Amino acid sequence: MPASPSRLTAARLRPYLGECGYGPGLIEANLRLAQHSPAALVAFAHAPFDSRSACIAVIDGFTDPLQDAVACRPLGAPVILVCFPDRLQWWTQGTTRTELRESVPASQIGQFFEQRRKWFAPEAIYRAKTLGRFDKNFQLEFVDLGLMPLVEAEAGRTLERIVERAVLGTKSRLGWRDVSLEQGHWLLKSNFWLLAAKILRDKGVPAFAGVNLEDLDQVYHRLAKHYGAAAPVEVGTKQKREALRESARQLSQVSPLRLVSTEALAYLYENALITRETRAELATHSTPTYLVDYVIGKLRPWIEEIETERRRVFEPACGHAAFLLAAMRLLGELLPSQMSTPGSRHRYLRERLWGCDIDSFALEIARLCLTLADVPNPNGWGLRGQDMFAGHVLADGAREAAIVLSNPPFTNFSRAERSGLAAAQAEAQRVNKAAEMLWRIVTNLQPGAVFGVILPQGLLHSQDARTLREFLAKDFEIAEICLFPDKVFTFSDAESVAVLGRRLRAGRRATRPIKYRRIREVDVERFKQAYEVTNEVEVSPSRFCPENGWDFLVPDLEEVWEFCRRHIKFRDVADIGQGLIFRSRNDPLFPRKGIAQADRRQKGFLKGFARLRETLETHGLPDTCWLNLHPSVIRRPVRGTTTGIPQLLLNYAPVSRGPWRLKAFMDRKGHPVTSRFLVIRPK
Template sequence: MSAGYRQEAVLSDYAFADVLAAETTTRTVSLAAFTQTPASYRSSALAVVEAGPENPQDLVSAYRALCAPVLFVIEGDQVSTWQVKGEPPDTLLEKTHIDQLPALFEKNREQWEPDAIHRAKSIGAINPAYQLDFVDIGLLPAIEGETHTKLERLLEGMLHSIQEFPQDSVDPQLLFPLAFRLLAVKVLRDRGHAEAQQWTPDDVGELLRGIEAFYGLGALLENAGAPQPELLSAAWDHLSSGISFANISSEDLALVYENVLVTAETRKHFGTHTTPRQLAEYAVARLELSRFPPDELLVYEPFAGAAPFLVSALRHMRDTLPRDWSDSQRHEFLIQHIAGDEIDSFAREVAMLSLILADYPNRNGWSIGRHDLFAESVLDSRLENRNIVVCNPPFQDFEDLERERYPITQRFFSKPLAVLDATLDRHPLALAFVLPRSFILNKKFARARKRVEQLYADIELVALPDNLFRESRIESALLIARGRRNGNVRETVLRSTEVFRHGRDEFLKSGKVTTQRVLERPMPDVPSGNLWIPPLGAVWEQLSELPRLDEFLTAHRGIEWQSNQSQRWSQEPQTGYRLGLHSAHQFRQFVLKEPVWLDCREPGLRGNAIRREWDNPKLITNAVRVSQHAWRLAACLDTKGLVCSQQFIGIWPRSPLSVTELLAFAAILNGPVANGFLSTHAQGWGVRISSLREIPIPQPLPVRAGELVREYCSLLSAGSISGRSAQKAADLLTQIDAAVLDAYDLPLRVERELLDYFRDENRPIAHDWPHWAENALVPGLTLAEHITHELESQGGWVHKVFTPLPDGEADALREYGE
């Protein structure tokens, strides 16, 4: 095999783990060529197998886990060349006589050479300029996802074996480095490392001493509280009998090691945090480090934790280094160009061991600095000369004691804002930051967003679901900025990316996002800081000329207490108490909760909300989101004069409205336009009154919707909703939505985009309700057209309009078009 592959990168009888098989399976190819060493599925390029009795398609599919984009199948004196894809069927590219192989390689030399395939596999999915027709961009993510799944299961089993030690027999701080040593032993043995082959495979003590000598690590078994070697036999047996690590990327081992072995207990005990491996990988991949000369890059991760960004950066930078460099040359280069800091000793050790794993087959040489980065001038000095900054900073605000200790708190209340601002002061070539979700739109971060816009021409914001992090339910976002401006760059490319809750697992497995919007715009003289492209842009453009809710209704938050709200209500009337709504928990659209008695004595209240006209007819809606994503509002009519707590918003008409008109406004607030507007224009758990006031209102008001709401509420109040009554309620709700949408008069395509936005979302209502698409969306018709049977009322207009032309007229039109 030629085409420019180094001798040590072409391996005979290469065995690898089939991570796509249900059971632990090892397969072997006659010959495999890799773009670089050490060999792994990430660097596999070409492979040769002998034909067997099975169908050629099945044979190629059986070797998919090798992740070689081109597979040659030898059948007697014939050679078939196959393109291997992420999903079957694979593609037969050509078939030739074996004597013609030299000519075949010569014809495909440029495409099959190592650098071309390596670039296509590693960055082709991000940069189309490096894509090759025969390299399926879905192959690598498919193998990567299954590899991580199998590795996680294997490591979790080993961890379970270790955790079964008697609690008083092992120092818990030793468990993590112990797991690393066993994992590193398996890496060296499965890859056939000469030194590791000399260690007795069933003597755990000898294996541990061998790996410690190899990496220059401390003698773990000599520590007080270390387990006896015989206690480790079960863990080693489980690990050593698992899938082979021979074809698995060392970076994958490092990232899975950190994610699996840094458990919730260790995070709580040692105070370390973790970043999902796929989030770090997505961020570093989007930085496109390959665009820069390698010797110019100086990557830095402050608050590194277990250093997931550095592990990803290590792989991406190594991919850019000259192919003829040895492993030791790459190692020496990388340790000079990658650095991180972490104050926690446990997390720092995790980071160092992860980098060692990722840097196989090199010996140790990695270190993570120990610095209190919030101390005066420390972060500034550590950022000096570092031009790629990747970070998941602490999300909290500074505490009182920290505000006394750190001068930086005189300028910043928020820790992530302080870190980001210090980084922007250094004008790095590119940066990737995990930040609170509020960074996207919140005014608190407006200045930082303006600085980012001023400094960078290519900016991506990724809205992440609150269930992305295993140990936290905080909403977060990812900021990726690159393309540092010079005087000639006056355009800005914005990317607004989202990973929905239902897309979490797919993102963590393959890095696939749910949706992405791209906009290119001129750079204004004064940066606006508006970096987020709201979803449903076509909807808001269509409705931009409509009046806003604030022109018709005035909204105010409910009453607040100076002490704990939970103690300010009662089931029984008391002096100074008034009937009202206390908790928005389980609040439902159109349904007024059973009221309780609220403490309305003014000495215990904060603000003047109690002086609002609570006795007057009004709408009440939640002040805290009622769902995780698209559905934000649950509004209902109140004619009983109820008072509301701060968990609700009262909405009064600016001029007198009938009950039917108020119900029409309730239909609007509970409909897809209002909820879509709030979910795309405001972040955070609260419903912002400023955003509520900007909801577009159709003209004229859909009074028919109000009449339908009256009928709907009457049905709900009649008793239990199930069976036929539930179906009738669902049908009525669809009719209400149709009446509201008809008033907005959106084009069919735009309306369908809006309704699709709510697919798979749970609506906060009092009964089962299917998405409109399940029974009310008909191709070519708006929701209102379908509901009101306009197709029938217009006498089959579709068939009249689209009656086929007579043959002669059709032929004439065809000739004219040609």
């Protein structure tokens, strides 16, 4: 270790960082995130330099070290070192707090770094940030697992505000009120290309060094060349040019975007760049970064077993290429040292990643993301604008790939889509698009190839996907089935499931237990931060068999169901049914001045139960009201009009979204009840 400096500064810590594993090519000096933020010496795990790869930030302390350390949070580095002439302060960056961990005299700096060399190593901090969320072996006590996702989301929101301000400003300057689809696309694309040029300039890409954003023709020409786009953005009229120049002027004043990660761009795509019409038409639901990281992380052990030259990745319905980006990072990490030079890495990855989508604007985001992840190289990635169901796109992609990753549309084929595919001799065999995609993929994968897909939960048990599940059960090893609630996707309410599998060699059967995990709505945030699940069980592959229709759905609290299976059924000893159903007031048969129920006593009405209070506990009874049992106001009596017989009442609608959804109440007097209750009476 170098000798301890007599007067400590951030610059003098560079040799100590080098001893921890940060070579000259991994350290950036004088890095500022905003005009008034402290200049930082930042050590990265590897290229590309962004908030995901940032490990340690070193700054000079002047007045308030806490304020300076907090200002470094957008860097994404969990370790902040603040230098004073006579001492070093080690601060840790967290999701909610920035804390002083240790203060070290300048004379003991060498010993400080020597003792923490393994902790501070690039691969140690990077793995703690990325892999620590699902593998405790990589966790470090001073690395907050929720920091990286939080920083990326904050960066995404910043980009969202920038783009929205630019688009709305351009629209206002043009005097446009009602915007056509074509105008909306032009507004988004023209301003997004300006943002892309700024990001590439801020990241030091040579082709954009010193570029003037207000020189629209030059900016769009350079970007088209860098992207490999067919043509640059067409500026159009003089009025449009002036409107865009003002956007460019404002964008030039935005703080440097040097550390923007591709994951932040994914947030931007989902929240600002995709129109409501496109989302509805293409059934788009952008894959959250935390879910992408989870799938890739869980598949990592299998991917490591695949020979380096065979690691080819295919992402159908790639959108903004979230899975391709994560796979790029992983494949780059797994390269042997002789292939990890920038040139070799670049060539290797270009030959092994490709995706397709029918959304042309999503592919633009994908090109930018892949280009940013491969700075400073220009675009050349295998992104194709095509319908994955046309021709042999999926079959060919699956045969060539050893790794298939996808979050396909969850919707069913429309009649027009089915007719179009049939006419093109690519007839869909299934009703659901996700089921059709996965069928075409898995039937063409080679032995040893792996897949990780996000699907609608209905495919676990639907008749439409039965033969698909049978094929998976017979020919694949399933590592995990992980169920998610709705609201996982920003603009979709679909309940989803992640399925991870690997194709077996002919004649072999899966024997390892399958991890069956479930995340309830209340636990989504815990899953996002640390991949903690609501519950987890292991199931034998043999349970998926013809006897249960190849059903992949494992019920919550299955041990309770199995215990109850050995006992007599309710139907053997009790009569069960819904409470009475009143006629609607809009029903022509409803009496003109009729009353179905009342809070106060009415002549001829009986005291009963009409609704269930959310806070009611099972040792009590629902609030009583007065019910009219005259046949003229009742559409169906069902089990609700019988009185005087002791009964057990259950809520008809679930009281929660968890496994415990029914409350039981003992009604010893036998009141009449409405359809909001289930009635259980002894036979």
